[in-house]
Amino acid sequence: MAPSVVSSGLEKLQETLDGSLEGRKVADLSKDTKNYHDPKNRITTDYGVKQENTDDWLKVATEDKTGPMLLEDHAAREKINRFDHERIPERVVHARGAGAFGTFKMHKSLAEYTSAGVLSDTSRNTPLFLRFSTVLGSRGSADTVRDVRGFAVKFYTDEGNWDIVGNNIPVFFIQDALKFPDLIHAGKPEPDKEVPQAQSAHNNFWDFQYLHTEATHMFMWQQSDRAIPRSYRMMQGFGVNTYTLTNDKGERFFVKFHFVPQLGVHSFVWDEALKLAGQDPDFHRKDLYEAIDNGCFPKWDFGVQIIPEGKENDFEFDILDATKIWPEELVPVQMVGELELNRNVDEYFTQTEQVAFCTGHMVPGIGFSDDPLLIGRNFSYNDTQLTRLGTNWQELPVNRPVCPVMNNNRDGKLRHTITKGSVNYWPNRFEATPPAKKEEGAYIDYPEKVEGMKQRLRSKKFREHFNQAQLFYNSMSPPEKAHMAFALSFELDHCDDPWVYEKMSERLADIDLGLAQSVAEMVGGPIPQKAGRPNHGKTSMRLSQTELQPKNPTIETRRVAIIIADGYDAGAYNGIVSALKAAKAIPYTIGTRRSPIFAAGESKESGKGVKPDHHLEGMRSTMFDSVFVPGGADSVATLRKNGRALHWVREGFSHLKAIGAVGEAVEFVRDACSLPGMDFSTSSDVVDSFGVVTAAKLKPESLRETVKMVKGATDFV
Numbered sequence: 001m002a003p004s005v006v007s008s009g010l011e012k013l014q015e016t017l018d019g020s021l022e023g024r025k026v027a028d029l030s031k032d033t034k035n036y037h038d039p040k041n042r043i044t045t046d047y048g049v050k051q052e053n054t055d056d057w058l059k060v061a062t063e064d065k066t067g068p069m070l071l072e073d074h075a076a077r078e079k080i081n082r083f084d085h086e087r088i089p090e091r092v093v094h095a096r097g098a099g100a101f102g103t104f105k106m107h108k109s110l111a112e113y114t115s116a117g118v119l120s121d122t123s124r125n126t127p128l129f130l131r132f133s134t135v136l137g138s139r140g141s142a143d144t145v146r147d148v149r150g151f152a153v154k155f156y157t158d159e160g161n162w163d164i165v166g167n168n169i170p171v172f173f174i175q176d177a178l179k180f181p182d183l184i185h186a187g188k189p190e191p192d193k194e195v196p197q198a199q200s201a202h203n204n205f206w207d208f209q210y211l212h213t214e215a216t217h218m219f220m221w222q223q224s225d226r227a228i229p230r231s232y233r234m235m236q237g238f239g240v241n242t243y244t245l246t247n248d249k250g251e252r253f254f255v256k257f258h259f260v261p262q263l264g265v266h267s268f269v270w271d272e273a274l275k276l277a278g279q280d281p282d283f284h285r286k287d288l289y290e291a292i293d294n295g296c297f298p299k300w301d302f303g304v305q306i307i308p309e310g311k312e313n314d315f316e317f318d319i320l321d322a323t324k325i326w327p328e329e330l331v332p333v334q335m336v337g338e339l340e341l342n343r344n345v346d347e348y349f350t351q352t353e354q355v356a357f358c359t360g361h362m363v364p365g366i367g368f369s370d371d372p373l374l375i376g377r378n379f380s381y382n383d384t385q386l387t388r389l390g391t392n393w394q395e396l397p398v399n400r401p402v403c404p405v406m407n408n409n410r411d412g413k414l415r416h417t418i419t420k421g422s423v424n425y426w427p428n429r430f431e432a433t434p435p436a437k438k439e440e441g442a443y444i445d446y447p448e449k450v451e452g453m454k455q456r457l458r459s460k461k462f463r464e465h466f467n468q469a470q471l472f473y474n475s476m477s478p479p480e481k482a483h484m485a486f487a488l489s490f491e492l493d494h495c496d497d498p499w500v501y502e503k504m505s506e507r508l509a510d511i512d513l514g515l516a517q518s519v520a521e522m523v524g525g526p527i528p529q530k531a532g533r534p535n536h537g538k539t540s541m542r543l544s545q546t547e548l549q550p551k552n553p554t555i556e557t558r559r560v561a562i563i564i565a566d567g568y569d570a571g572a573y574n575g576i577v578s579a580l581k582a583a584k585a586i587p588y589t590i591g592t593r594r595s596p597i598f599a600a601g602e603s604k605e606s607g608k609g610v611k612p613d614h615h616l617e618g619m620r621s622t623m624f625d626s627v628f629v630p631g632g633a634d635s636v637a638t639l640r641k642n643g644r645a646l647h648w649v650r651e652g653f654s655h656l657k658a659i660g661a662v663g664e665a666v667e668f669v670r671d672a673c674s675l676p677g678m679d680f681s682t683s684s685d686v687v688d689s690f691g692v693v694t695a696a697k698l699k700p701e702s703l704r705e706t707v708k709m710v711k712g713a714t715d716f717v
């Protein structure tokens with residue numbers, strides 16, 4: 001990744017967007033943005049005095065002798081002092097993340113359901129910040145671990161900030177917010193040894209899952225391929241909780257929010273994710289930054305599921321239960337808008353780290369429901385920002401709204417705003433800053449009639465915990481089911497307390513007997529002979545990733561490694577590079593060394609050659625979506641003798657990647673993959689077998705075929 005000097009060109013953007021809602025957030029941020037690379041800059045202290053030396057502490061010293069350092073050196077003390085206090089508490093969950101700015105647009109108005117401008121005014125481009133995250137790991141943990149991913153959006157609307165603090169999985173582990181500390185304690189590293197980091201594969205996590213049957217549906221999602229996404233750009237986002245919309249007539253609707261990636265939903269295979277966690281722990285963070293920097297802006301279709309008030313009891317599940325989806329057969333998703341990410345942050349800490357979301361941030365026309373998970377969250381988010389960022393966290397540039405903010409909340413540590421005026425209360429004799437009327441855009445609470453007993457109780461429908469776990473499992477394709485069996489076997493193998501893996505082996509029989517039996521056998525649990533409860537056999541649409549593929553498959557932004565050694569076939573190499581570029585994929589040349597590699601017939605003395613992006617030892621196949629080997633007798637002979645080259649091809653093949661080879665490389669690839677019975681006939685023009693495309697002779701169609709193959713392979717995983 002080549003970092004640009006001033007990555008997002010705020011000034012330029014400001015000119016083009018001037019006056020628009022989108023432009024106002026850009027202008028607002030630029031007030032606090034300084035350019036480190038401005039040639040006029042000189043180093044100063046924090047109080048603005050230019051410094052001639054920030055490397056040597058003031059000391060009593062001569063050319064021959066170093067004497068004591070002097071406490072009087074304020075600038076030195078300031079530098080160390082500021083450094084000592086650089087860290088703030090990391091988020092208690094979702095500590096590891098990456099974010100970007102973007103815009104949100106509705107192409108169909110929801111005015112029928114809501115008075116919120118952000119959802120009804122199709123002429124608006126609402127600016128936003130989106131932060132993706134993992135849940136369990138610390139700030140420095142790896143991106144590709146098995147975990148739920150956060151999908152938190154802050155919309156800077158004309159009526160105030162609206163936050164959807166969602167995940168890439170539509171349900172949650174628990175139904176009542178009060179269980180959250182227990183859930184997270186059980187998932188985080190165990191308290192005695194503080195292991196494992198960023199993993200659910202341990203006794204406490206699975207102990208919790210067994211003891212909370214309400215978690216069954218969610219842990220099935222967390223054991224599916226959804227928990228190992230290929231990219232933040234290739235996963236869905238869900239609001240998860242049930243919110244409400246209110247229209248101008250005062251009618252109310254229950255709503256769930258959905259974001260569907262236009263690139264389709266794609267995942268790693270587990271072995272790839274595991275290896276990447278060590279080989280490139282920043283894989284997702286870099287992937288997002290790179291795509292935006294290259295102008296390939298990730299986009300999501302925005303959709304809503306809506307249930308009118310009065311119909312909420314028509315379902316066998318409670319629509320306020322966050323452990324349940326609203327199956328799309330019953331409540332279709334209406335696709336009504338689009339979210340695009342188009343600007344990288346200028347600085348990680350002040351933007352991605354300091355962004356602070358709050359489920360309580362609602363704008364007129366959008367509200368809560370009595371979802372007991374959501375209402376607890378409404379308390380928790382503001383509370384946690386006080387620890388993390390302090391009282392005035394809403395004044396930080398990334399957090400402040402684009403519309404005017406004025407009230408009688410004052411003071412507190414690090415107050416930034418200077419409010420002029422001689423009173424700071426309401427009512428006041430000047431009638432200054434009065435409350436707003438409805439016509440002026442005030443948030444009006446929905447007048448809901450409420451009656452009941454005060455009790456620590458969940459209503460009856462909340463007590464059914466298995467139907468949708470079965471629905472989800474039944475809806476998976478055979479490979480997805482196999483991946484889940486492997487995932488569960490991996491996780492429970494890491495639990496060394498027999499109580500945990502034995503109980504969990506039994507629990508799986510509540511979902512599917514076959515699954516329970518195969519996992520129990522693998523992990524050494526008792527093999528269930530009978531289903532815990534009959535599988536209802538039902539399925540639902542768009543739960544399997546295979547149904548969430550784009551209408552027009554694309555290989556835009558996919559990374560393709562082209563492996564070469566001296567004597568490679570320049571025609572094949574140049575051909576594939578330009579075919580990939582034309583398809584907007586990103587070709588990477590991987591050489592036996594990073595200094596220039598020479599094509600067949602090209603002499604070293606020519607001083608030309610190709611300078612590879614990386615060498616074979618510097619990278620691994622896991623970091624690429626596809627591998628291509630051009631021919632060239634000498635190049636292939638060298639690669640054959642290179643164990644790492646062999647491993648590149650073999651590993652890529654075993655991770656189901658598209659592999660392409662031309663000319664002499666065909667035999668090499670066949671041997672590297674070494675699958676008996678594979679038909680890599682070199683006599684015909686183009687052969688495609690087990691995801692490997694080979695062509696005996698270089699022809700345009702062989703290159704086109706390779707590109708198509710990469711497309712095909714990336715469609716599925």
Ligand code: HDE
Pocket residue numbers: 091092093094097131132133149150151152165166167172176177178180238239240241322355356357373374376377380381382384385
């Ligand atoms: Fe969160 N969650 N959460 N959560 N959550 C936090 O707030 C909490 C839940 C989610 O990128 C914390 O600012 C409670 C569901 C995301 O900054 C904290 C409950 C969903 C993020 C908190 C839940 C989420 C958080 C920690 C149970 C999906 C990262 C730092 C009722 C819909 C936001 C922070 C970011 C972060 C509390 C459950 C998503 C402690 C009490 C369900 C994406 O306030």
